[in-house]
Amino acid sequence: MSLVNIHEVHKYYGDLHVLKGINLNIKAGEVISIIGRSGSGKSTLLRCMNGLEKYQKGGITVDGKEVTTEEIQVRILARSVGMIFQSFNLFPHLTVGENIMLAPTIVLKKSKQEAQETAKAMLEKVGLADKFDSFPEKLSGGQQQRVAIARALAMNPKVLLCDEITSALDPELVGDVLKVLEQLAKEGMTLVLVTHEMNFARDVGDRVVFMHQGKVWEEGPAKEVFANPQTDELKNFVNSVL
Amino acid sequence: MIEFSNYDIIRNLLIATQWTVLLSLAAFVGGISVALCLTAARLTKNPVLTGLIKFYVEVFQGTPLLMQMFLCFFGLSLVGLNISAWNAAVLSLTLFTSAFLVEIWRGCIDTLPKGQWEASRCLGLSFLQTLRYVVLPQAFKVALAPSIGFSVQVVKGTALASVIGFVELTKAGTMLNNATFEPFKVFAFVALIYFALCYPLSLTSKILEKKFNVSR
Numbered sequence: 349m350s351l352v353n354i355h356e357v358h359k360y361y362g363d364l365h366v367l368k369g370i371n372l373n374i375k376a377g378e379v380i381s382i383i384g385r386s387g388s389g390k391s392t393l394l395r396c397m398n399g400l401e402k403y404q405k406g407g408i409t410v411d412g413k414e415v416t417t418e419e420i421q422v423r424i425l426a427r428s429v430g431m432i433f434q435s436f437n438l439f440p441h442l443t444v445g446e447n448i449m450l451a452p453t454i455v456l457k458k459s460k461q462e463a464q465e466t467a468k469a470m471l472e473k474v475g476l477a478d479k480f481d482s483f484p485e486k487l488s489g490g491q492q493q494r495v496a497i498a499r500a501l502a503m504n505p506k507v508l509l510c511d512e513i514t515s516a517l518d519p520e521l522v523g524d525v526l527k528v529l530e531q532l533a534k535e536g537m538t539l540v541l542v543t544h545e546m547n548f549a550r551d552v553g554d555r556v557v558f559m560h561q562g563k564v565w566e567e568g569p570a571k572e573v574f575a576n577p578q579t580d581e582l583k584n585f586v587n588s589v590l
Numbered sequence: 591m592i593e594f595s596n597y598d599i600i601r602n603l604l605i606a607t608q609w610t611v612l613l614s615l616a617a618f619v620g621g622i623s624v625a626l627c628l629t630a631a632r633l634t635k636n637p638v639l640t641g642l643i644k645f646y647v648e649v650f651q652g653t654p655l656l657m658q659m660f661l662c663f664f665g666l667s668l669v670g671l672n673i674s675a676w677n678a679a680v681l682s683l684t685l686f687t688s689a690f691l692v693e694i695w696r697g698c699i700d701t702l703p704k705g706q707w708e709a710s711r712c713l714g715l716s717f718l719q720t721l722r723y724v725v726l727p728q729a730f731k732v733a734l735a736p737s738i739g740f741s742v743q744v745v746k747g748t749a750l751a752s753v754i755g756f757v758e759l760t761k762a763g764t765m766l767n768n769a770t771f772e773p774f775k776v777f778a779f780v781a782l783i784y785f786a787l788c789y790p791l792s793l794t795s796k797i798l799e800k801k802f803n804v805s806r
Contacts, residue, residue: 400708419717426714437709441727450723451713496709503713 349412351376351507351538352397357406359392366392367403368562376506379539381549381570384559385585390542393559394509397540398422398429411506426455430500434512436492438484438499444471445480448499456503463502470498474528490521494528507538514545526552546589550574558582594770600779606762607783613748613758614787616680618741621687628692633699633721643692650689656750658682663754679751687744691737698733699725731802739795742788749784759783 352374359367366389374380382390395401397408399415399422408415411428415421439447448467452458458466471477474494476487484492493513500508510529514522526545530552533539543549549556553570560581566573574590577583628646631639650658663678673681702725710720752761763780767773 398712400711422711423714423716426712429712431709431712433705433709435703435705437703437705439706439709439724439728441731451715454719454723455714499713 350374351378351411352540353407353409354393354397355407357393357396357403357408359389359396359401359403366562367396369406370562370564372557372564372567374507374538374540376538377536378555379533379553380541380555380557381553382540382542382557382559383544383546383549383585384565388559389562390559391511394511394540394542397509398425398431400431423455426451427503428506429509430503430505430507431509432493432496432500432511432513434515436484436489436496436516438492438495440484442483443480444476444482444484444487444495447484447495448502451499452502466502467498470501471495473501473531474498475524488521489517490524493517493525497525497528497532501532507540508532510539510541510543512542512544514543544589546574546586558585560585592769594766596775599766599770599776602766603759603762603776603779603783606757606759607787609757610745610748610759611787613676613679613683613751613756614741614745617683617687617744617748620680620684621691621744624684624688625691625695628688629695629699632692632696647689647693650686651693655682655686655747656753658686659750659754675751675754675756678754679748679756683744683747683751686747687740690740690743694736694740695729695733698729698736701732702728735795735799735802738791738798742791742795745787745791746784 350373352372354370354372357367357370358365370389370393372393382393384390392401396403397410397415399417402417410425413421413425413428415425438444439450442450445464445467448470449460449463452463452466453460468477468480471480474497476491476494476498479487479491479495484495487495496513497508514525517525522545526548529539529541529548533552541549541553550570555567556570556573557564558566558573558577558579558581566577566579566582573582574586577586628643632643659678659682662682663673663675666673666678706724706728707720710724715723748758749760751758752764755761757765759780763776767776770776
């Protein structure tokens with residue numbers, strides 16, 4: 349039984365048909381990279397996986413739970429699915445520690461002490477143990493993104509969705525964030541990445557999904573997809589980005 | 591005829607000023623309370639509620655405060671409600687203030703990036719928890735300066751209560767003018783007192799604006 353189950357998902361923005369029957373199964377522990385040109389629907393697909401976007405047809409389940417945009421369902425899902433955004437979306441009025449502790453205390457009803465211990469452990473994991481009391485604005489983009497990862501991990505998710513999480517970073521900061529992801533992958537975390545980091549997708553990812561015009565155009569083991577693309581669209585894409 | 595010294599004029603004006611301050615406070619507290627309820631209602635994104643609030647804001651922003659006061663004072667007594675000048679002034683100023691505050695706060699809440707709502711949603715926070723822990727603390731900081739800035743309009747707006755016979759600063763000035771026939775002196779004092787009330791408010795607003803702009 350796969351952890352994420354996407355079956356014949358269609359999504360429309362008004363008349364625009366953005367997802368045209370997506371099928372995708374993701375097993376626990378897999379690292380999946382979704383690649384493709386902008387407008388191919390990859391971010392939309394990711395946002396459908398945790399109820400941020402509505403889909404009109406088909407079905408998605410994560411960890412056996414049906415994904416809908418109803419608030420109650422989204423809140424149940426949030427215990428299994430973590431998400432990290434391109435723009436970090438840390439809460440600027442809270443310290444790093446408070447950012448990480450907020451959801452565990454008010455959603456999971458953990459005690460403050462327990463939440464604090466988790467927060468510290470997660471910060472340690474992303475290499476920012478000394479930033480517990482800092483405010484997000486005092487951190488670099490790469491550090492902020494790592495705090496966002498720690499914040500998602502503190503909810504103990506089964507799968508982590510990453511929406512172009514290095515696209516807003518200065519090139520020299522990308523490496524730090526990718527290192528954290530690589531570490532998570534090694535520890536067996538299920539990762540679904542929408543990414544433009546092709547080297548990362550090839551070297552760390554298990555499977556690559558190439559999306560084109562709202563469809564899964566081609567998919568397969570990461571190294572194979574890059575070394576031996578089957579369709580002209582993927583060939584062109586790979587040539588243009590590598 | 592009784593002689594009025596400068597001291598008498600100022601003393602009487604200051605006594606009346608208490609009512610201006612009281613009326614301003616009542617209107618501001620009332621306005622904030624109503625605006626809070628309206629803001630909460632607006633955030634539910636219920637189309638009927640948001641439509642009604644939009645209409646409310648348009649009506650109170652689009653008509654003179656004096657007309658609103660007349661309608662509260664004379665209009666309500668026409669339908670049999672005996673309303674005192676004080677109550678009419680508080681009621682109309684409350685409605686007026688709330689209509690502006692709800693619009694100011696709408697702007698402040700809307701400036702928060704959508705990502706703040708999305709991140710909260712992905713962490714499993716409910717709508718109310720998102721408001722309480724994420725949106726309002728941030729919006730409050732942004733809203734403080736313009737809200738205090740607007741309070742200057744409320745203080746000045748209380749002058750209109752003189753027209754429906756409520757004795758506050760402006761009305762006291764008119765009465766003293768009738769007794770002394772020294773309009774320039776009396777109204778200069780009146781204006782000075784208004785300025786003394788309003789300037790600290792607008793100054794506070796400016797300082798807050800600077801403070802919160804720097805930290806961004």
